[in-house]
Amino acid sequence: MEDAFQQAIEARVAEQHRHHNVAPFFWVWGILLVLTAVEVYLGYQNMEPKRMLVMLMGLSLVKATLIIGYFMHMKYEVSRMKWLTMTSLVFCLAMMMVFFPDALRIISLGTR
Amino acid sequence: MADVALPRTVAEIYEPSLFGTYSKKIGMWLFLLSDSLTFGALLYAYSYGRISTPNWPTPFHSTSIVNATIMTGFLLTSSLTMVLAVNASARGNERNRLIYLLATMACGIGFIILHAKEWNHLINDGLRLPIFPAVPGQETASEFVTVSKTVPQFAATFFGLTGMHMLHVTLGVVYLGIIALRRKFIPILFALWLVAWLATPAYSPFHYGAHVLLIAALVCSLILWLKPKVYDAADVEVAGLYWHFVDLVWMFIFPLVYLMSTKII
Numbered sequence: 224m225e226d227a228f229q230q231a232i233e234a235r236v237a238e239q240h241r242h243h244n245v246a247p248f249f250w251v252w253g254i255l256l257v258l259t260a261v262e263v264y265l266g267y268q269n270m271e272p273k274r275m276l277v278m279l280m281g282l283s284l285v286k287a288t289l290i291i292g293y294f295m296h297m298k299y300e301v302s303r304m305k306w307l308t309m310t311s312l313v314f315c316l317a318m319m320m321v322f323f324p325d326a327l328r329i330i331s332l333g334t335r
Numbered sequence: 336m337a338d339v340a341l342p343r344t345v346a347e348i349y350e351p352s353l354f355g356t357y358s359k360k361i362g363m364w365l366f367l368l369s370d371s372l373t374f375g376a377l378l379y380a381y382s383y384g385r386i387s388t389p390n391w392p393t394p395f396h397s398t399s400i401v402n403a404t405i406m407t408g409f410l411l412t413s414s415l416t417m418v419l420a421v422n423a424s425a426r427g428n429e430r431n432r433l434i435y436l437l438a439t440m441a442c443g444i445g446f447i448i449l450h451a452k453e454w455n456h457l458i459n460d461g462l463r464l465p466i467f468p469a470v471p472g473q474e475t476a477s478e479f480v481t482v483s484k485t486v487p488q489f490a491a492t493f494f495g496l497t498g499m500h501m502l503h504v505t506l507g508v509v510y511l512g513i514i515a516l517r518r519k520f521i522p523i524l525f526a527l528w529l530v531a532w533l534a535t536p537a538y539s540p541f542h543y544g545a546h547v548l549l550i551a552a553l554v555c556s557l558i559l560w561l562k563p564k565v566y567d568a569a570d571v572e573v574a575g576l577y578w579h580f581v582d583l584v585w586m587f588i589f590p591l592v593y594l595m596s597t598k599i600i
Contacts, residue, residue, distance in 0.1 A: 307354070
C-alpha cells in the first residue's frame with residue numbers, strides 16, 4: 224500500500240515535470256513572426272474587405288493552431304482532451320457565424 | 336479473518352483523470368474556453384461592423400501599423416520566453432525559470448506601454464467614447480472627431496475590444512509577477528499603481544483604469560495571506576496557458592482591428 228501510494232505521488236510529480244525539447248518552440252516562434260510579416264504585407268494591398276477578411280483570418284487560424292498546439296502543449300495532451308476542448312470551442316464559435324449573412328445583406332439592402 | 340487483497344498499482348488506488356492531466360490545468364482550460372467565447376463575441380461584433388459599413392474608417396497610418404506590429408512581436412516573444420519558463424520549471428531550474436518569467440513580464444509591460452501610447456495618440460486626435468472625459472484644447476475638426484460622429488461603432492468596438500485585451504494582458508503580468516516573485520511583488524504592484532495613477536492626466540482613461548492595479552494588489556495580498564505557498568511547475572504551466580491565450584487573442588485582434596483599417600496612400 225505504501226509503495227503504491229509512493230508510485231501515485233511519483234506519477235503525479237512526473238506529469239507536472241514533463242519537459243520538452245526547446246528547438247520546436249523556436250521554430251514555431253520564427254514561423255509566427257513570418258506569418259505576421261505576411262499579414263502586414265496583405266494589409267497594404269488594396270483588396271475588397273470580404274476577401275481580405277477571409278485571407279487574414281485564415282492566416283490567424285494557422286497562427287492560433289501553432290500557439291495552441293506547441294506553446295499551450297495541446298499537441299502533447301491525450302486525444303480525449305484535444306477533441307473535447309477543441310470541438311466544443313470550434314462549435315460554439317462557428318455558431319456565432321449565423322450573424323454574418325445579415326452583415327452582408329445590409330450592404331446590398333434595397334427597396335422592394 | 337479472510338485476507339483482503341490490497342491495491343498495488345496507481346490505477347487501483349486512484350481513478351484516472353478523464354483528460355489525463357491534473358485538475359488545475361483542466362480548470363484553466365475551462366476558463367480559457369469560456370473567455371474565448373467572450374472575445375469571440377467581441378471579434379464577431381467588430382467583423383460584422385466592418386463588413387456591413389461601406390464607409391468604415393481606415394484611420395491607421397503607417398506609424399500605427401508599425402507600432403502594432405512591434406506590439407505583436409513583443410507578445411510572440413513573450414510566448415516564447417513563457418514556454419521556456421515552463422520548461423525550465425519542469426526541469427527544476429529555478430534560476431532560468433525566474434529569468435524567463437521576468438523576461439515574459441518585461442515583454443508584456445512593453446506591449447502595454449506601446450498600446451497605451453497608441454490609445455493616447457488616438458484619444459488626443461479625437462477618437463473617443465462618450466464616457467471618456469473631454470480632452471482640454473482638443474480640435475473639433477480633426478479626422479478622428481469626424482470618425483467618432485459618423486461611424487460611432489468604430490470607436491465603440493475598437494476601445495471595447497482592445498481595452499478588454501489590455502485588461503487581460505495587465506492581469507497576466509500581475510499573475511506572472513505573483514508566480515515569479517510571490518509576496519515581493521505586492522509592494523511593486525502598489526508602486527506601479529501609484530505611478531500609473533499620478534503620472535496620467537485626469538482626462539485620460541488610464542487615470543482611473545490604473546485602479547485595476549490597486550484592486551489586483553489587494554486581491555493578490557488576500558490570496559497570498561490566505562494560502563501562502565511556493566508555486567511549483569504545475570502553477571507555472573497553468574499561468575503559461577493563460578499567457579499564451581492572451582497572445583492567441585491578439586493574433587486575431589491585430590489583423591482585424593489594425594490591418595483591416597489600414598490607411599493606404
